[in-house]
Amino acid sequence: MNNSAPAVCPICHSNSWNFLFETHDADLCSKHNFQLYVCSECNLRIVHPQPSADELAAFYHEYYYGTEGGLGILQKYFKSIAGAIRTRIASRFVNSGRLLDVGCGDGSFLNACELKGRYELHGQDLSEISKKRFMANKNITYHHGKISAITLNQYFDLVTLWASFEHFSNPIDELLQLRRLIKPGGGLLIMIPNTLGLQARLSFKNWFHLDVPRHLFHYDHRNIQRLLEQNGFLVTNVQHGMVEHSVYGWLQTLYNILGFRFNLLYRLIKHGQNENTIQNLLQLILMPLMICISLTLHFFEIAFRHSGIIIVMARRNE
Numbered sequence: 001m002n003n004s005a006p007a008v009c010p011i012c013h014s015n016s017w018n019f020l021f022e023t024h025d026a027d028l029c030s031k032h033n034f035q036l037y038v039c040s041e042c043n044l045r046i047v048h049p050q051p052s053a054d055e056l057a058a059f060y061h062e063y064y065y066g067t068e069g070g071l072g073i074l075q076k077y078f079k080s081i082a083g084a085i086r087t088r089i090a091s092r093f094v095n096s097g098r099l100l101d102v103g104c105g106d107g108s109f110l111n112a113c114e115l116k117g118r119y120e121l122h123g124q125d126l127s128e129i130s131k132k133r134f135m136a137n138k139n140i141t142y143h144h145g146k147i148s149a150i151t152l153n154q155y156f157d158l159v160t161l162w163a164s165f166e167h168f169s170n171p172i173d174e175l176l177q178l179r180r181l182i183k184p185g186g187g188l189l190i191m192i193p194n195t196l197g198l199q200a201r202l203s204f205k206n207w208f209h210l211d212v213p214r215h216l217f218h219y220d221h222r223n224i225q226r227l228l229e230q231n232g233f234l235v236t237n238v239q240h241g242m243v244e245h246s247v248y249g250w251l252q253t254l255y256n257i258l259g260f261r262f263n264l265l266y267r268l269i270k271h272g273q274n275e276n277t278i279q280n281l282l283q284l285i286l287m288p289l290m291i292c293i294s295l296t297l298h299f300f301e302i303a304f305r306h307s308g309i310i311i312v313m314a315r316r317n318e
């Protein structure tokens with residue numbers, strides 16, 4: 001890791017960073033703790049020191065894209081619902097043409113788009129697991145590797161990033177690469193966690209969507225708009241709340257606050273591994289009440305436009 005002081009803020013160019021807190025890897029890939037700093041001018045948060053590329057690769061274990069067996073069936077239903085919701089949101093923004101999904105992962109969004117048949121579909125990801133899942137699908141053009149390796153300049157009508165922008169270690173470089181791929185006037189849709197949302201503010205380091213160290217930069221609904229508009233985009237809409245991410249975010253965050261093993265339910269569903277039977281049973285008993293509380297908080301955060309998850313829609317300037 002690079003242990004020098006945090007660099008100049010990529011959004012406001014300040015070099016005034018304040019230490020926020022130290023936390024661990026929620027997915028248990030690393031035994032190290034990680035420090036979060038916040039820019040005193042624009043509220044951008046960064047993991048510092050930033051992990052090297054090799055270290056980052058080790059933070060994505062074999063279960064990152066989910067499992068097929070055990071509780072993987074729950075995850076499968078969750079992802080198919082999420083895919084359908086995302087397709088509806090994307091098609092309201094740009095309803096046809098060429099679509100690139102950056103960080104397409106297991107392909108749940110692209111597969112849902114394929115069913116609708118509205119777009120020429122492309123996906124990009126760095127993962128070998130993602131590559132294997134797409135190789136057999138002839139309806140989706142898969143770009144394995146960095147965004148900078150895609151040579152289709154001004155080709156796409158819409159580029160989507162569903163929970164992947166916060167994983168970039170050089171957000172301005174990546175944003176300029178995305179701009180190169182999008183047609184003038186074309187759309188860019190970014191779903192990210194929001195550090196000004198109620199979930200983050202009330203839960204501090206217990207926030208489910210913190211996901212350090214995979215999330216390297218942590219944005220809010222103001223500074224992401226500033227970043228986009230400084231780099232050749234015009235933000236047309238910021239949607240607060242994404243039902244499946246927001247409600248689950250509250251549910252897991254509340255369990256974390258209550259003192260259950262950190263992200264235990266998430267790992268049970270994602271990995272299918274029962275780490276603690278008693279705590280899992282207790283979580284199951286509490287679940288109807290916790291879902292009601294999570295839904296209430298979800299509607300509350302939308303009403304006040306301070307959701308834990310936001311979707312930013314922008315158009316490339318000419």
Ligand SMILES: [Zn+2]
Pocket residue numbers: 009010011012013014039040041042043044
């Ligand atoms: Zn800043």
